[in-house]
Structure formats: structure tokens, C-alpha cells
Amino acid sequence: MRRTAVIGRPNAGKTAFTISFATYLGFQSLRFVKQTVEGEAVELELSQEAAAASLVSPTPHKTTSIQALELECAVGKGKRQFELLDTCGLVEGIHPERNIRLAMAQSLQLIKDADLVLHVIDAAAVGRNQDSFGVLEEELASWGEARGNYLLLANKMDLPAARAGLAAIQSFFSALPVIATSARTGQGFKEVKKYVLRIL
Ligand SMILES: Nc1nc2c(ncn2[C@@H]2O[C@H](COP(=O)(O)OP(=O)(O)O)[C@@H](O)[C@H]2O)c(=O)[nH]1
Ligand SMILES: [Mg+2]
Numbered sequence: 001m002r003r004t005a006v007i008g009r010p011n012a013g014k015t016a017f018t019i020s021f022a023t024y025l026g027f028q029s030l031r032f033v034k035q036t037v038e039g040e041a042v043e044l045e046l047s048q049e050a051a052a053a054s055l056v057s058p059t060p061h062k063t064t065s066i067q068a069l070e071l072e073c074a075v076g077k078g079k080r081q082f083e084l085l086d087t088c089g090l091v092e093g094i095h096p097e098r099n100i101r102l103a104m105a106q107s108l109q110l111i112k113d114a115d116l117v118l119h120v121i122d123a124a125a126v127g128r129n130q131d132s133f134g135v136l137e138e139e140l141a142s143w144g145e146a147r148g149n150y151l152l153l154a155n156k157m158d159l160p161a162a163r164a165g166l167a168a169i170q171s172f173f174s175a176l177p178v179i180a181t182s183a184r185t186g187q188g189f190k191e192v193k194k195y196v197l198r199i200l
Contacts, residue, residue: 001070002082002200005114007107009136010089012120013155015067016056016183018086022069023048024189033068055086073200080200085110092136115199116149118192123154123180127165133172145175151195158182 006014022030031045046054055067067086072079087110088103095101111117119140126132144150152173154166157180170178179195181188 002080002115003085003110003113004082004116004118004196004199005085005087005107005111006118006120007087007090007111007140008120009091009122011058011125012089012122013183014089014120015086016052017118017120017153017155017181018067018069018084019048019051019056020183020186021189021192022071022084024186025071025073025193027069027071030069033070073197075197075200082196082200085114087111090136090140092134116151116195117144117147118151118153119144120153120155120181121165121169122156123162123165123169124156124159125161125165126154126168127159127161127163130164130168133168137172141173141176144173149199150176151192152176152178153181153188153192154178155181155183157187158184 006018008014019030027048030048030051031043032051033041033043069084069086070081071084072081087107088100090104090107095104121137144152152169154162154169156162157166162180166178166180177195179188179191181192
């Protein structure tokens with residue numbers, strides 16, 4: 001099954017984007033397969049509201065396990081299944097908590113094999129602090145250019161500071177495609193869908 005991985009720093013809106021984008025594609029209830037850091041797979045079915053309430057949070061590192069959403073999309077006359085993978089937030093250095101370190105390692109392994117990578121950035125946070133890019137972004141940008149099928153989502157475009165953030169993101173990641181999105185309003189989802197359909 002084709003796999004799209006959603007990556008980025010904690011709090012960028014990865015989980016919010018994953019849930020709203022799946023809803024945009026027409027899914028009312030979402031079947032998650034959670035991979036715990038111990039390697040166990042737990043399945044759960046949640047409504048969009050329940051998923052958002054339990055998984056989206058302003059507290060960083062709420063998502064410590066991989067959450068895969070198995071989705072089906074109409075392509076031409078047929079249907080194709082693909083997996084949307086919400087991952088643990090990536091940060092520089094070695095995180096003091098063991099379960100977060102394990103979740104990050106697990107995320108990296110799955111990202112490596114993904115058919116498409118969506119890198120979510122909080123454009124509003126960048127707009128407020130334009131020096132917020134670090135080694136993580138530099139490394140991801142060069143890796144993204146080398147691998148291809150790597151798309152940047154300048155998220156939280158519904159917030160005023162995001163406009164300046166978008167410009168900074170476009171200039172920093174000048175060799176990669178950038179789509180302005182809002183997990184809150186659905187801005188940019190149509191464009192993201194086009195990329196996803198291309199790899200199915
Ligand atoms: N205004 C706004 N807030 C967002 C957006 N996407 C996510 N958030 C908020 O940002 C916080 C972190 O979101 P979450 O999806 O848990 O981030 P994750 O750590 O990357 O998975 C939550 O409080 C969300 O409600 C967006 O597009 N616009
Ligand atoms: Mg999350």
C-alpha cells in the first residue's frame with residue numbers, strides 16, 4: 001500500500017492536518033492503526049471529532065506513537081487504498097524521555113520508506129520568529145531534494161503571522177514545492193490532494 005508520511009516539529013499541526021485532510025477526502029470515521037513504541041499494533045475507530053479531541057493538543061509530543069490512517073480514494077473509476085501516517089514530532093538532539101526517543105526512531109524508519117513526505121511547518125510561528133529554522137530544517141531540506149516526492153506545508157495560514165512565515169519558508173526551502181495550508185479552514189487541501197493522487 002502506498003504511504004504518505006506527515007512529519008515536522010512538535011506542535012506544527014501534523015495530527016490536526018492528518019485528521020482534517022482525511023475528513024476532506026470524505027472519511028467520517030477514521031480507522032487508526034496505532035503502533036506503540038513496543039511494536040504492538042492497536043486498532044481503533046474514531047469519529048473525526050473524537051480523534052481531534054483526543055489526539056490534537058497544544059502540548060508538544062502528544063503523539064508518541066505512530067498513527068496510521070488507512071484511506072481509500074476514488075481514482076478514475078476505481079478505488080485505491082493508501083496510508084496516511086501521522087508521526088511523532090522531530091526535534092534536534094537527544095530527547096531526555098525514552099519513549100519519545102523510541103517514537104522518533106520509529107518515525108524515521110517509516111519516513112524513509114514513504115512514497116510521499118509532507119513536511120508540516122507552523123508558518124505562524126516562523127512569522128513571529130523568522131530565525132526559527134535550525135539544523136533540522138537544513139538537513140530535511142537537503143534530504144527532501146535528494147529523495148523527491150517531498151512537499152512542504154506552510155500550516156496555520158488562518159493566523160495573521162503566517163503570511164510572513166510563508167515567505168520565509170518559500171525562501172528557505174527554495175528548491176522544494178510549498179503549499180500554504182490551514183488544518184483549521186482546509187486551505188490548500190485541494191492542492192495537497194493532487195500530489196497524493198499522483199503517487200497512488
Ligand atoms: N490556528 C491554527 N491552529 C492549528 C492548525 N493546525 C494545528 N493547530 C493547533 O496547533 C496545536 C498543535 O496541533 P497538533 O496537530 O497536535 O500538532 P502536532 O504536534 O504537529 O501533531 C493544536 O493546538 C492545534 O489546534 C491550523 O491550521 N491553524
Ligand atoms: Mg501530533
